[in-house]
Amino acid sequence: MATALQVLRHLAQAPLRLLLWRGPLARLASSMALAEQVRQLFESTVHAVLPGPLLQRALSLDPDTGQLKVRDRSFQLQQNLYLVGFGKAVLGMAAAAEELLGQHLVQGVISVPKGIRAAMECAGKQEMLLKPHSRIQVFEGAEGNLPDRDALRAALAIRQLAEVLTADDLLLVLISGGGSALLPAPIPPVTLEEKQTLTKLLAARGATIQELNTIRKALSQLKGGGLAQAAYPAQVVSLILSDVVGDPVEVIASGPTVASVHNVQDCLYILNRYGLRAALPRSVKTVLAQADSDPHGPHTCGHVLNVIIGSNALALAEAQKQAEALGYRAVVLSTAIQGDVKSVAQFYGLLARVAGARLTQHGAGASVKEDEQLQELAAQLQLPDLQLKGALEAVVCARGPVCLLAGGEPTVQLEGSGRGGRNQELALRVGAELGRWPLGPVDVLFLSGGTDGQDGPTAAAGAWVRPELASQAATEGLDVAAFLAHNDSHTFFCRFQGGAHLLHTGLTGTNVMDVHFLFLWPR
Numbered sequence: 001m002a003t004a005l006q007v008l009r010h011l012a013q014a015p016l017r018l019l020l021w022r023g024p025l026a027r028l029a030s031s032m033a034l035a036e037q038v039r040q041l042f043e044s045t046v047h048a049v050l051p052g053p054l055l056q057r058a059l060s061l062d063p064d065t066g067q068l069k070v071r072d073r074s075f076q077l078q079q080n081l082y083l084v085g086f087g088k089a090v091l092g093m094a095a096a097a098e099e100l101l102g103q104h105l106v107q108g109v110i111s112v113p114k115g116i117r118a119a120m121e122c123a124g125k126q127e128m129l130l131k132p133h134s135r136i137q138v139f140e141g142a143e144g145n146l147p148d149r150d151a152l153r154a155a156l157a158i159r160q161l162a163e164v165l166t167a168d169d170l171l172l173v174l175i176s177g178g179g180s181a182l183l184p185a186p187i188p189p190v191t192l193e194e195k196q197t198l199t200k201l202l203a204a205r206g207a208t209i210q211e212l213n214t215i216r217k218a219l220s221q222l223k224g225g226g227l228a229q230a231a232y233p234a235q236v237v238s239l240i241l242s243d244v245v246g247d248p249v250e251v252i253a254s255g256p257t258v259a260s261v262h263n264v265q266d267c268l269y270i271l272n273r274y275g276l277r278a279a280l281p282r283s284v285k286t287v288l289a290q291a292d293s294d295p296h297g298p299h300t301c302g303h304v305l306n307v308i309i310g311s312n313a314l315a316l317a318e319a320q321k322q323a324e325a326l327g328y329r330a331v332v333l334s335t336a337i338q339g340d341v342k343s344v345a346q347f348y349g350l351l352a353r354v355a356g357a358r359l360t361q362h363g364a365g366a367s368v369k370e371d372e373q374l375q376e377l378a379a380q381l382q383l384p385d386l387q388l389k390g391a392l393e394a395v396v397c398a399r400g401p402v403c404l405l406a407g408g409e410p411t412v413q414l415e416g417s418g419r420g421g422r423n424q425e426l427a428l429r430v431g432a433e434l435g436r437w438p439l440g441p442v443d444v445l446f447l448s449g450g451t452d453g454q455d456g457p458t459a460a461a462g463a464w465v466r467p468e469l470a471s472q473a474a475t476e477g478l479d480v481a482a483f484l485a486h487n488d489s490h491t492f493f494c495r496f497q498g499g500a501h502l503l504h505t506g507l508t509g510t511n512v513m514d515v516h517f518l519f520l521w522p523r
């Protein structure tokens with residue numbers, strides 16, 4: 001097995017033309033080598049957004065003067081620097097920050113996912129770990145990406161650290177996706193359990209991250225600018241690794257250093273929309289009613305500098321570069337894929353059909369009607385930065401293999417009680433869509449992966465599929481539609497071809513949403 005893997009690794013680095021063999025056996029080997037190449041491309045994409053190097057690019061310290069530069073702003077350090085952080089990518093950010101700041105750092109507290117230190121140690125990622133005798137205290141919590149008692153303890157320690165700062169101090173705040181669950185401090189009388197239940201219900205009913213975090217902010221002491229308020233009058237610099245489409249600082253990790261602009265009416269509208277208003281716990285009603293009559297009004301954040309240090313766009317730019325180096329014509333379609341996973345899957349299925357027909361100029365290719373359907377689907381998804389026309393034009397001129405790249409975060413409305421995640425569900429749905437039409441003389445592969453390495457509550461990062469998926473699954477007695485009906489994509493991929501289509505990276509220590517790769521190889 002090890003030897004076979006080595007051969008595959010070697011093949012994966014081979015020029016593309018060597019991988020496009022003919023004949024059934026050669027095609028099977030070629031298919032495995034291509035899958036390995038795609039997997040490596042995913043790993044390079046994630047590598048481009050590892051938190052340490054991004055932080056080092058954003059901060060510079062003059063060791064002689066003690067001047068800390070962040071963008072065009074300078075801060076004088078003199079035993080006055082404190083650090084807090086929360087999110088899936090914060091351990092590596094904190095390690096890089098401590099390395100850079102050395103003795104200037106007085107004290108820090110971070111809240112990171114349960115098991116992340118052991119995972120980094122196991123993977124030999126020493127650069128992601130704090131040194132022994134670090135000045136930064138680490139709390140691990142929020143198992144399954146849900147706020148829990150451990151995360152609550154971390155949030156209280158972070159608040160305590162912030163509250164005692166003075167006007168001479170600087171608070172460095174490290175923020176990344178997953179930060180909301182890792183910084184729970186519900187406003188009493190709302191309890192942690194009540195907040196957890198409400199968050200779970202909203203997520204399961206398909207609420208967007210903007211909606212979810214509007215509610216989280218209204219019920220939290222630290223979100224929606226609360227942390228910045230606690231740290232006042234200290235200066236605050238937030239370094240943010242974005243995991244939300246468009247990089248909105250007020251949404252990422254529920255904007256703890258950004259004043260919230262939402263009012264109670266916004267919250268009630270959202271709760272109504274997902275049928276949750278009538279059954280709200282009394283405590284939630286009380287807090288919402290108080291917020292409406294709060295004499296202090298919203299928090300102000302004039303003492304804060306918020307800086308985005310990395311995003312999905314950066315990851316896709318690297319993927320594009322790497323794919324081109326491997327011989328593909330690579331185009332970034334969008335960094336803002338959002339919407340219901342079913343519509344997103346239809347879009348990719350139809351895109352493969354239309355792009356495949358253009359690539360091979362195949363007579364039985366996509367009709368004008370399918371072209372129009374694709375445009376309609378794209379319009380329904382309302383993707384602000386979609387480069388569909390440009391991508392299809394590039395495909396026509398390609399004359400060789402093509403890689404269409406996109407990123408974002410579709411939403412899944414849970415209807416069943418199976419095991420899965422956004423990426424595996426999307427891949428499975430795209431696999432089913434690809435099997436619906438004849439694609440002509442073109443090989444297709446679609447991959448969807450979460451850059452954090454964990455897709456929903458599963459150990460996989462995502463999965464990859466080919467048009468033969470449904471028919472091959474049927475030969476193993478697996479019915480794709482039945483698995484989809486129960487949101488059971490992970491169970492499907494574990495069983496299908498012995499799990500060969502699952503993408504396993506382990507926790508990556510970063511988080512810039514999901515990436516989608518659509519490959520087309522003319523035969």
Ligand SMILES: Nc1ncnc2c1ncn2[C@@H]1O[C@H](COP(=O)(O)OP(=O)(O)OP(=O)(O)O)[C@@H](O)[C@H]1O
Binds near residue numbers: 203243420455456
């Ligand atoms: N069985 C399932 N099938 C498909 N999707 C699921 C399933 N169970 C949970 N999910 C989806 O997984 C998502 C949660 O995944 P995950 O924990 O990776 O969160 P995330 O959105 O990446 O977290 P964050 O944005 O906080 O980093 C939710 O959107 C939920 O709908």
Ligand SMILES: O=C(O)[C@H](O)CO
Binds near residue numbers: 177178179243
């Ligand atoms: O933590 C959160 O709120 C999400 O990951 C979005 O940033």
